[in-house]
Amino acid sequence: MSEEMDMPCPCPNCGNIVEMDDMCNHPEDFKTMVCDSCYDKLEEEMNSGQTQDHFGNVLSYRFISDESTIYFSVNGESFSEWNIEDCDPDMSFNYFVESWNKTQAITLRSIKLKTTEIAEFVIQSETGGESYSCEDVELVQSELSHVETHLSNLATTIEPEQESQLSETLQNRLDEYLKS
Ligand SMILES: [Zn+2]
Numbered sequence: 001m002s003e004e005m006d007m008p009c010p011c012p013n014c015g016n017i018v019e020m021d022d023m024c025n026h027p028e029d030f031k032t033m034v035c036d037s038c039y040d041k042l043e044e045e046m047n048s049g050q051t052q053d054h055f056g057n058v059l060s061y062r063f064i065s066d067e068s069t070i071y072f073s074v075n076g077e078s079f080s081e082w083n084i085e086d087c088d089p090d091m092s093f094n095y096f097v098e099s100w101n102k103t104q105a106i107t108l109r110s111i112k113l114k115t116t117e118i119a120e121f122v123i124q125s126e127t128g129g130e131s132y133s134c135e136d137v138e139l140v141q142s143e144l145s146h147v148e149t150h151l152s153n154l155a156t157t158i159e160p161e162q163e164s165q166l167s168e169t170l171q172n173r174l175d176e177y178l179k180s
Helices: 036-046 089-110 116-127 134-158 160-179
Strands: 008-010 017-019 048-052 058-064 069-074 077-083
Touching (some): 048 089, 058 089, 089 134
Antiparallel strands (some): 069 077
16 A cells, blocks of 8 residues: 555544545544544444343344344344344344343243242252151242242333333222222
């Protein structure tokens, strides 16, 4: 590459001096010109993002515009990909996160821990197969019920809309009860 430039120009983003002809329009602001490498970096930033779910899992996306495909990852492992024609990647990601949280909430609600089978499993793995009494099982079952309550509370936190619906129903019932 020749050292001499026809029209040297500083990139407003990184400050590097580049040839004017090699500048590109800023991907978000058409009034600004940036250098080649800044353009690539900015476009990648625009077409990617991440968030965390309630368990600290990192959900992220990367949109490849040439393929019209959005790639989702969970904790850095690729998870799923959607073909999105004429659809905003940000909105698609929001929808993905929403579905993810909903599925998580449904799963949490459907977990049943307070069963005899699970209590016995816990005791057996703790004691290594020693004999145990009915009281032992009951004790573990009551511990498990706390975990179950904790998980269902967590599910409600994940779906706040459901929470307000639930409290509304409870409030209505309480009002009816107080009136009667
Ligand atoms: Zn630059």
